[in-house]
Amino acid sequence: MPARLLGEISAQLLFTPLAIRDVTFKNRIVIAPMATYSAVDGIAQDWHFAHLGRFALGGAGCVVVEATAVTDRGRITNGDVGIWSSAHIPPLKRIVDFMKAQGTIPAIQLAHAGRKGAMQRPWYGNGALTADDFARGEKMWPTVSASAEPMAPGHIVPHAMTPDELGELVQHWADAAKRAVDAGFEMIEIHNAHGYLVHQFLSPLSNKRNDAYGGDFAGRTRFPLEIAEAIRKVIPQGMPLFLRVSAVDGIDGGWTMDDTVAYAKELKTRGVDVIDCSSGGLVGSATVARIKRTWGFQVPYAERVRREAEMMSMAVGLIVEPSHAEEILQKGQADLIAIAREALVNPCWPQMAEVALGRPMTEALDDWTIQYGWWLKHRERSIADIRADEAVARKS
Numbered sequence: 001m002p003a004r005l006l007g008e009i010s011a012q013l014l015f016t017p018l019a020i021r022d023v024t025f026k027n028r029i030v031i032a033p034m035a036t037y038s039a040v041d042g043i044a045q046d047w048h049f050a051h052l053g054r055f056a057l058g059g060a061g062c063v064v065v066e067a068t069a070v071t072d073r074g075r076i077t078n079g080d081v082g083i084w085s086s087a088h089i090p091p092l093k094r095i096v097d098f099m100k101a102q103g104t105i106p107a108i109q110l111a112h113a114g115r116k117g118a119m120q121r122p123w124y125g126n127g128a129l130t131a132d133d134f135a136r137g138e139k140m141w142p143t144v145s146a147s148a149e150p151m152a153p154g155h156i157v158p159h160a161m162t163p164d165e166l167g168e169l170v171q172h173w174a175d176a177a178k179r180a181v182d183a184g185f186e187m188i189e190i191h192n193a194h195g196y197l198v199h200q201f202l203s204p205l206s207n208k209r210n211d212a213y214g215g216d217f218a219g220r221t222r223f224p225l226e227i228a229e230a231i232r233k234v235i236p237q238g239m240p241l242f243l244r245v246s247a248v249d250g251i252d253g254g255w256t257m258d259d260t261v262a263y264a265k266e267l268k269t270r271g272v273d274v275i276d277c278s279s280g281g282l283v284g285s286a287t288v289a290r291i292k293r294t295w296g297f298q299v300p301y302a303e304r305v306r307r308e309a310e311m312m313s314m315a316v317g318l319i320v321e322p323s324h325a326e327e328i329l330q331k332g333q334a335d336l337i338a339i340a341r342e343a344l345v346n347p348c349w350p351q352m353a354e355v356a357l358g359r360p361m362t363e364a365l366d367d368w369t370i371q372y373g374w375w376l377k378h379r380e381r382s383i384a385d386i387r388a389d390e391a392v393a394r395k396s
């Protein structure tokens, strides 16, 4: 492994700490929110502790807890994590405390599914609930949206929310944010992407209202901006606020990249610090965008937000090579790199990325949790000895 030169250390960005407001991320790798549909009545389980704990042990600068419902009716499935009552706080706090002990910034994505609620867990079909799901004990609930149009035929027709109901829901988002602060989270991300409620208000394809919350860009962004404003008001000034957007719908007549840039500028004035740039999901599954998949296919969205809205952005989507992650930062395309599925394959991705980018393993291990680092340093010495013996054997 090549030793990293001093000049290279200062030039490298992926492992250079980043301060946002009063919070310093030890590196620029964020484990993206990944819903695991394994909560009970919205309460996080041991599963969540183990699943998220792996990422904290793996050296990520920040780990974002999966889409967490701000109200019980805001869940996608019966298994979603929620934060609509104080009973949800203790198991989340346990996860938060563990992350902090590992030097990882604990973050949470607050969400409301809107018309994409009351669905099957992905492994049961990802569609509307069926008799088989009810037999498994799954419950149904009425859903809400900008307009009374279902996501697709066969799904529940949502109730079009009244302005009064929107006001109440903004308060639920703010209350959820306060609970997240009480649980000890140090960053909040608003889930504004993938066809869930806030996205349903933004996109002209799902928002057919003709009142103050629909119509033109100002109308369609009104409710989303009210949420951002309300959350910013109740969280500490020093706490970073992220927002994940579907930068484009990828459907004719839908939300566009120009809309995203204009929206980001509005969010910036309301105290949102980072735009996390995903895409698609207005119809169909959250992660199915009608956009060609290539390595880092969503990076251009993060780049445009950063350049044109002049604010921080996070790139996500098929970023798997450490050198690619570093290159994105070096080119000024994004400020942070979010990793999702690759971290399921290898929760130590950040630690191994650092080594791949040139930091000697023996040195990198100083920053691993001592329960692993101490042993692995010994193993590194054994490996070095074996290799030296092998080199001698090859020569003789």
Ligand SMILES: Cc1cc2nc3c(=O)[nH]c(=O)nc-3n(C[C@H](O)[C@H](O)[C@H](O)COP(=O)(O)O)c2cc1C
Pocket (backbone or CB within 6 Å): 032, 033, 034, 035, 036, 066, 067, 109, 191, 193, 194, 244, 278, 287, 316, 317, 318, 319, 338, 339, 340, 341, 342
């Ligand atoms: C199992 C799984 C669950 C996901 N759940 C969420 C979620 O709760 N919120 C969200 O915004 N995106 C969610 N996503 C999308 C990821 O955060 C990420 O944007 C996407 O997987 C692309 O990144 P990747 O190529 O690094 O996996 C999920 C993805 C996966 C694989």
